[in-house]
Amino acid sequence: MNKNNNNVPDIKTSNISKVENTELDTKDNVKVIDNLQFQNNEEKSIKILYLYPDMLELYGDYGNIQVLKYRIEARGYKAIIDRYSIGDDVPNFNDYDIVFAGGGADNEQSILAEDLVKYKDNIKDAVENGVFFLLICGAYQLFGKYYKGVEGNIIPGLEVFDYYTVANPDRKKRCIGNIVIETKVGNVIGFENHGGQTFDISNSFGNVLFGNGNKFGDSEEGFFKNNVIATYLHGPLLSKNPELCDYIIKYCLDRKYNEVVTLAPLNDKFENLCREQLLNRFLEK
Ligand code: GLN
Numbered sequence: 001m002n003k004n005n006n007n008v009p010d011i012k013t014s015n016i017s018k019v020e021n022t023e024l025d026t027k028d029n030v031k032v033i034d035n036l037q038f039q040n041n042e043e044k045s046i047k048i049l050y051l052y053p054d055m056l057e058l059y060g061d062y063g064n065i066q067v068l069k070y071r072i073e074a075r076g077y078k079a080i081i082d083r084y085s086i087g088d089d090v091p092n093f094n095d096y097d098i099v100f101a102g103g104g105a106d107n108e109q110s111i112l113a114e115d116l117v118k119y120k121d122n123i124k125d126a127v128e129n130g131v132f133f134l135l136i137c138g139a140y141q142l143f144g145k146y147y148k149g150v151e152g153n154i155i156p157g158l159e160v161f162d163y164y165t166v167a168n169p170d171r172k173k174r175c176i177g178n179i180v181i182e183t184k185v186g187n188v189i190g191f192e193n194h195g196g197q198t199f200d201i202s203n204s205f206g207n208v209l210f211g212n213g214n215k216f217g218d219s220e221e222g223f224f225k226n227n228v229i230a231t232y233l234h235g236p237l238l239s240k241n242p243e244l245c246d247y248i249i250k251y252c253l254d255r256k257y258n259e260v261v262t263l264a265p266l267n268d269k270f271e272n273l274c275r276e277q278l279l280n281r282f283l284e285k
Contacts (some may be wrong), residue, residue: 041075041076041077042076042077042078044077044078044253044256044257045077045078045079045080046068046072046077046078046079046080046097046098046249046252046253046256047080047081047082047095047096047097047098048065048068048069048079048080048081048082048096048097048098048099048100049082049083049084049091049093049095049096049098049099049100050065050081050082050083050084050100050101051083051084051085051099051100051101051116051139052084052085052086052101052102052104052108052112053083053085053102054085055085055086055104055108055111055112056101056102056103056104056108056112056136056138056139057102057103057104058102058103058104058105058136058137058138058193058234059103059191059193059234059235059236060234060235060236060239061102061103061136061234061236062102062236063235063236063238063239064100064102064134064136064236064237064238064239065081065100066236066239067236067238067239067242067245068098068100068238068245068248068249069081071242071245071246071249071266072249074264074266075249075263075264077253082096086111086112086115090119091119092122093119093122093123093125093126093131094122094125094126094129094131096126096131097131097132097252097255097256098131098132098133098134098248098252099123099126099131099132099133099134100133100134100135101134101135101136101138101139101142102136102137102138102139102234103136103137103138103139103140103193103194103234104137104138104139105138106147106149106150106155106167106195108138109138109141109142109147109155110149110153110155112142113142113147113155113156113157116142116158117156117158120158120159120160123158123160124158124160127160127227127228130226130227130255131227132227132228132229132248132251132252133227133228133229133230134229134237134248135228135229135230135231136230136231136232136233136234136237137192137193137194137231137232137234139230140198140222140223140230140231140232141157141165141196141198142155142157142158143157143158143160143161143228143230144157144158144159144160144161144162144163144164144165144198145157145159145161145162145163145164146164146165147164147165147166147167147196148164148165148166148167149167150167150168150169150171150195161202161223161225161228161230162200162202163198163199163200163201163202163223164198164199164200165196165197165198165199166196166197166199167195167196167197168195168196168197168216171195173195173216174193174194174195175192175193175194175195175211175212175213175215175216175232176192176193177191177192177193177211177212178190178191178192178210178211178278178282179191179192179208179210179211179212179213179221179232179233180208180209180210180211180278180279180282180283181205181206181207181208181209181211181213181221181222181233182206182207182209183205183206183224183244184206184224185241185243185244185247186241186243186244187209187275187279188205188206188231188233188237188240188241188244189233189235189240189241189275189278189279189282190231190232190233190234190235190237190240190241191233191234191235192211192212192213192232192233192234193234194232197214197215197216198214198215199214199215201214201220201222201223202223202225203223203224203225204220204221204222204223204224205221205222205223205224205229205230205231206220206221206222206224207219207220207221208220208221209282209283210282210283211282212232213232214232221233227251229248239271240271240274240275240278241275242266242268242271246263249263250263
């Protein structure tokens, strides 16, 4: 597999596990994470498969990979990130702890859908085995039955889930803007921009507090079932919602190492300040 392909910048490996010694941490009296815990974690890793980084990357989706890497390494674990795009060696989805794919325009979706369906069985198997899938917007749509474009053209989906998406016939009318949803991991903040209207969702990711959701003016957003979160929220999603990122990391560690992990807290002072501002702005009556 080509691990450094495409025009997406390579992620620099930094020794982020020293984060507990920074001035910021000391000044803000954030609980210091003890070094022993870091050392003990060095043998452990989380392996991420980043799908179609050259075609599915809108509104900061790549930031989700950066945030995952940062928060995994800050706890002393290794973050291994492989990329797959058309023409690369066939990936085995079961080899990974997390599969991530971002959003893309209809045109990109139709091109890569042909490639993606080749892996349908392997992907279904990985979903059933508990590999965590984080799918944003265009990728969310492709895991359903189909996406029907503005011209009535059908882009076949992977049919991993029963939902389907139909593009709004008026190209100029899209669900665009900031969005806040209430989920089982707290309020999740993001940015949506989709013409597609998604129907037949069995388990939504959250209730819409601000913004549109699966359709114009919907009360529900996204799809969340066990080890799959599929959502319209770009943002990047995980930088605006560190708790959600940690939820995914903990899920992966618990599953992989068959234990109940308590993640060491990080200094999220700026993330939390940012969230507070955004929530006040969007949810104020
Ligand atoms: N092309 C899809 C739509 O407009 C997805 C867009 C996206 O990924 N942001 O609905």
